Amino acid sequence: MPQCQMSKEYALDIGHIDGRGIARPSAVIDFMQDLATRHAGEMGLSEKVMENNGFWVLSRLKYRLNRPLHSYETVRLTTWPRQIKGASWYRDFTFEAEDGVIGSAVTMWAIVNAETHRLLRPKALGISFEDQIVGEPEMLKAIHAEHLQPCFDRVVRYSDIDVNHHLNNVKAVDILSDAFGLEDDETRWVSQMQVNYLSETTCGTTLTLARGTGADDALCVAALDGERENVQAEVVFSEL
Structure with a gap:
């Protein structure tokens, strides 16, 4: 696993599940967003973004699960920043439960100026790190409906x-x-x-x-x- 990572356990309560007792898609994404935000803060990145009058924007995400998450189950998420591609910041995830690894995910973030709403490149803010590429990383593309x-x-x-x-x-x-x-x-x-x-x-x-x-x-x-x-x-x- 990458050197720079963070893990956290999340318990699915009544507010996360649908009428069948399994996690709504929004619950999965809620956990991902929470962990990414916590890790960015721990890395000192959120402070740098705020110093430059910016804020994080989640622009794209994708997850895959081998099975549904069930009510009152505990799932462990691990995340790490993969790489910076221009103005985009890629972050990867794994999902684990008692039966082992049950899924993975990727998110793509951007930093936006709070006044102009223009994109801020991470490296221009002094944000950089070595690529942490695990397996065959996925690049998130446009959706053509x-x-x-x-x-x-x-x-x-x-x-x-x-x-x-x-x-x-x-x-x-x-x-x-x-x-x-x-x-x-x-x-x-x-x-x-x-x-x-x-x-x-x-x-x-x-x-x-x-x-x-x-x-x-x-x-x-x-x-x-x-x-x-x-x-x-x-x-x-x-x-x-």
């Missing part, structure tokens, strides 16, 4: 907003998940999911959720503000 068809509208409200007064990353995944159709087919669960955060979404915005297809006929869901896709996901299901 075809034949998007509107499903329903959803207004972004108070409980959806983060400290930057934008749609919270985890809440965005809950909103996208409502378009997966899992309430009509409880035999499936989300074993793989990629999310791309494309544009900021503010309180009061009416999002149109739409479904389409992506690579290898995977399900694609997008949340649109007018004709602009603000956040999108590509999902692979497995049978329970």
